[in-house]
Amino acid sequence: MYRFLLTPRWLGYLALALVAAAVMVLLGNWQLDRYRARTAVNEQIDAGARMTPVPVADALAAPTGGRGTAGPAPAESVNWTKVTATGRYDTDNLVLVRGRTVDNSVGFEVLTPLVLADGSAVLVDRGWIPPAPGGAIAQPTVPDTPGGEVTVVGRVHPSERGGAVDRRDGRLETRRIDVSRLARELPYGVRGAYVLLDEQTPAADPTFKAVPIGHTNNWQNFGYVIQWWIFAGMTLIGYGWAARREARGRAGLDQPGPPVDRAAEPAPHAPA
Known part of the structure; x- marks a missing residue:
């Protein structure tokens, strides 16, 4: 039923899906590294505020x-x-x-x-x-x-x-x-x-406003991690869905129809 997956066309589809999914996983891993690095910076900022x-x-x-x-x-x-x-x-x-x-x-x-x-x-x-x-x-x-x-x-x-x-x-x-x-x-x-x-x-003049130390937006990077990994999964699921659809279509074309009772058919009329 699924022998068509070994044809050059479907092997090409599989290769394309695997490459696309791998790239998306790598992009997710890159964003995960950025999330970890930014989280470390935020923790360092907080630790600095508390330290002696x-x-x-x-x-x-x-x-x-x-x-x-x-x-x-x-x-x-x-x-x-x-x-x-x-x-x-x-x-x-x-x-x-x-x-x-x-x-x-x-x-x-x-x-x-x-x-x-x-x-x-x-x-x-x-x-x-x-x-x-x-x-x-x-x-x-x-x-x-x-x-x-x-x-x-x-x-x-x-x-x-x-x-x-x-x-x-x-x-x-x-x-x-x-x-x-x-x-x-x-x-x-x-x-x-x-x-x-x-x-x-001595104390600073109150005219000065303290310059805040902004935390990095690490959760944005974490969101990108989930996004890329979901895209990778969807790519593989999409390939599987397309293969199943193709298999079901081929099964419908190859399945024989119901037998025809020739005796029940009316005799053809002779030409006038």
Whole structure:
């Protein structure tokens, strides 16, 4: 009944179905790997929020190349670690990071180098402020920076990539926090990641809004896993359904009809 499956045409259909299903399974596995990786990042973010702060020197190595250079980027396991650092803010080299969104509003994040006792600096993202009236890129009025010794507590944020660094009205501006590029504009070495501020002593100005650390959307990837695996199963089921339909059609064509009683048929009329 199913011998037709060994014909070249149906063997071709089978090969196509198997290849398509295999590709879909692999795509599902790829999305599963992404789900696991994103889940690990979310767990790391949550763990960083709960942990006791460690000295920044334990998380971020000091730069060894002198002024204008950045230290090595930390291992991924160090990202989102809560750290503490004490030093003095360098207000002359404050950096405005434009085009940043918090609570659905576009404004600036204020990045200020904190110069440590060893002469190196760590870039501290002190928070978000709105632009000045006139548009989303109008330079804001930055609240006063504390003078003297400052202690900060925050979480290690990996360096971003890209984004030109320029000066506008005497202030450094950028679109992306690329630590290595920003280091070239500074008169000292910089640690290889920046710190997203949680707490500060003396207290930070209330004008700043804390920059939230967003969790990755890992469940979207899990949904794609299910989707691809369902498609793979449907492909094989579709092949089986088509084969069964073909077999039933062939059985109907080959089955003999009921016997005909010739004696019961009327005799043909003779031609006039």
